[in-house]
Amino acid sequence: MIFELFFGFLKVGCFAFGGAYAAIPLIRDVVLSHGWITDEVLSYMIAVSESTPGPVMLNLATYIGSNQAGFLGSVVATSAIVLPAFLIVILIMKFFSSALENKYVQAVLSGLKPAVIGIIIAVGAYMIIDTCLPEMKMDYGQIIISVAVAAIMIIAKKCFKKKLSPITLIGIAAVLGIAIYGV
Amino acid sequence: MIYTLLRMNVLFQLFITFFKIGAFTFGGGYAMLPIVEDICVSRKKWITHDEMMYITVIAESTPGPIAINLATYIGYKQKGFIGSLFATIGIVLPSLLIIYVISIFLEGFLEIKVVDSAFKGIAAAVGILIVNAGITMSKKMKKNWKSIFIFTSSAVIMLLSELFGWKVSSIVIMIIFGCFSLSVFAIQEKKKKEAEL
Numbered sequence: 001m002i003f004e005l006f007f008g009f010l011k012v013g014c015f016a017f018g019g020a021y022a023a024i025p026l027i028r029d030v031v032l033s034h035g036w037i038t039d040e041v042l043s044y045m046i047a048v049s050e051s052t053p054g055p056v057m058l059n060l061a062t063y064i065g066s067n068q069a070g071f072l073g074s075v076v077a078t079s080a081i082v083l084p085a086f087l088i089v090i091l092i093m094k095f096f097s098s099a100l101e102n103k104y105v106q107a108v109l110s111g112l113k114p115a116v117i118g119i120i121i122a123v124g125a126y127m128i129i130d131t132c133l134p135e136m137k138m139d140y141g142q143i144i145i146s147v148a149v150a151a152i153m154i155i156a157k158k159c160f161k162k163k164l165s166p167i168t169l170i171g172i173a174a175v176l177g178i179a180i181y182g183v
Numbered sequence: 184m185i186y187t188l189l190r191m192n193v194l195f196q197l198f199i200t201f202f203k204i205g206a207f208t209f210g211g212g213y214a215m216l217p218i219v220e221d222i223c224v225s226r227k228k229w230i231t232h233d234e235m236m237y238i239t240v241i242a243e244s245t246p247g248p249i250a251i252n253l254a255t256y257i258g259y260k261q262k263g264f265i266g267s268l269f270a271t272i273g274i275v276l277p278s279l280l281i282i283y284v285i286s287i288f289l290e291g292f293l294e295i296k297v298v299d300s301a302f303k304g305i306a307a308a309v310g311i312l313i314v315n316a317g318i319t320m321s322k323k324m325k326k327n328w329k330s331i332f333i334f335t336s337s338a339v340i341m342l343l344s345e346l347f348g349w350k351v352s353s354i355v356i357m358i359i360f361g362c363f364s365l366s367v368f369a370i371q372e373k374k375k376k377e378a379e380l
Contacts, residue, residue: 015354016246021316023248025341025353033350040306044293047305048285050312053209054278055248062279066286074283078275085247086271089255090264092241104365109244111364112357114330117320118338119353124313126345131307146307153315166312167209170305177304183297 001069002076004034009061009080016057016081017109018116023057023081025123027064036068043127050166057081141180149173193262194269200227201254201273208250219253229257250274329367333360 008030016023024046031037037045045067049059058078065077132142149169156162200222208215216239223229230238238256242249251271258270292298324330337356344351 011354014246015357016248017357018243018320020248021313021320024313029352029354033352043306043309044289044302046309046313047302048289049282050309051209052278052281052285053206054275054282055208055250057248058250058275059278059282062282063286066283071283074279074286078279082247082251082271082275085245085251086255086267088245088247089241089252090259090267092245093256093259104368105244107365107368108361110325110330110368111333111360111362114324114334115337115357115360117317117324118334118336119341119356120320121314121317122338122341122345123353124310124315124317126342127310127313128307129310129346131310141303142307145304146311149308150311153311165209169308169312173304173308174301175304177302178297178300179304181300181303183300 002073005065005068005073005077006080008034009065009077010083012057012061013081013084016085017112020056021120022116023060025119027057027060028123031064036064039127039130043131047170051170141177145173145176145180148176194266196227197258197261197266197270198273201258201270202276204254205250205274206277215250215253219257223257229261234260329364333364336360 009027012023012026012030015026028039028042031042032039045060045063046056049056049063052059058081061077061081062074065073065075067073069076128146132139132146149172152172153164153169156164204215204218204222208218216235220232220235224232224235234256238253239249241256242252245252251274254270254274255267258267260266262269293302321334324334337360340351340356341353343349
């Protein structure tokens, strides 16, 4: 288990190009393929990871590690996801400072980035679809909340020029959830 | 006396500084840039503004959170490998501890009906946040036939594989398009050379 955690998050750490959200599909792959947690619980963990200090992907690693194997698990998972980035930066600083300017490296990166963005949007879209239409049935509560949150987000940006932070949107969604699903 | 000695010790400084940064940065990578600017560039003069820009660019092209890249770089610059170790551990520790504690309590927490309803609401929002993040990233993406093709194909493949349960790994998709991009580049280079001859 500890080894699975370590190597799973090591892989994520190696391929998480392009920021916080790039890691989410990768982490999801690892978690689902090992059968550690379900999509639903994962989305809860993502929400918590967004609302607490620290980078989202580190928080997710800590969370999943703890969930699977206690404190040791959380340390192992977090260390594993950090290790590739840590080593690569040091290697670049020590030996390969011009590696990133190499045109072949650039060519590969220019292919990876659009792929990552496409994957992120696809995974997000799937999560929305899966929450609103579980097992081909319509969950009206989720549909209402999704539409409301999306609307609030878009209106805030277009009419008020204000970009709402993820924590705010999560808070709004939580309140809506309580309103719809009851106390 | 010991306190003064400790304060002069660069490693301790690195650790504490990045611990503070890690503890107070909410909301993902780029949110911490202003804080790091303030502390590491303006106040402690550990790096220059130009170096900040440089690391941000590196962070775009390397895996991992920008927080780690920054901590590692600044730590290394101050005190080599051990410096980067202290800085990185410093920035990781607060969230590790906080999340660990939360994780212990969450399941019991979810059994309270109010909390359960709240999280049900949140489930929908998470997907929206992710799509929104993707859309923001796509706006900043360079747009040429290659990138649009890769973007669309990977999105379609990923979505279909999820809907039909094909279980295509995102890493595989990334590797395929990485190689694709490299091949396209190599072919374009070859054509350029032939045109020159």
